[in-house]
Amino acid sequence: KAGVTQTPRYLIKTRGQQVTLSCSPISGHRSVSWYQQTPGQGLQFLFEYFSETQRNKGNFPGRFSGRQFSNSRSEMNVSTLELGDSALYLCASSLLSQDSPGANVLTFGAGSRLTVL
């Protein structure tokens, strides 16, 4: 069973540019979440999508956006990049059981490492 696939794995951008990151969830998983990991702030929740709808959003500026497609694949976009956006962006997918949502196990991809110069 294939895991969560994120592309690209590494990318370098300059300030002011925009970037799009892609995530393919595990087959059958309909929930996709995004997290930002930095040395200073640690792991922070960005947003979660289920059935093409954003269900939850973290405390990030509007420059950070995302979407989910009908095949559950997801993309996130960061516009007008800043130096502080340099981070490892992690995508996670889960089955999202309605019976016990808190017990859902999130499976993470290897991440996309973004460097902003």
Add this chain to the structure above:
Amino acid sequence: GDSVTQMEGPVTLSEEAFLTINCTYTATGYPSLFWYVQYPGEGLQLLLKATKADDKGSNKGFEATYRKETTSFHLEKGSVQVSDSAVYFCALNYGNKLVFGAGTILRVKS
């Protein structure tokens, strides 16, 4: 709001030593609790989980017990190996959103 506090690292141990990494949480309601591990250059891997009070999660020799009375979920292993060297994250899940601790670096020397 919900939060997770982990002991600061790095934790440096000799091979076959006993490991404890402390984790406490603050949450409304009754979240599920998780330990994730991150090896260099990789994403997060689920190590173990517990979904309700007094549950014990275990995997690969690691154990953690959900203690509601002390709001804790400490990670333990009886005998660590060099291959256990990694960063360990404690997390709670409430509403399918994970809240992570800061992470604890574990270094195991041979």
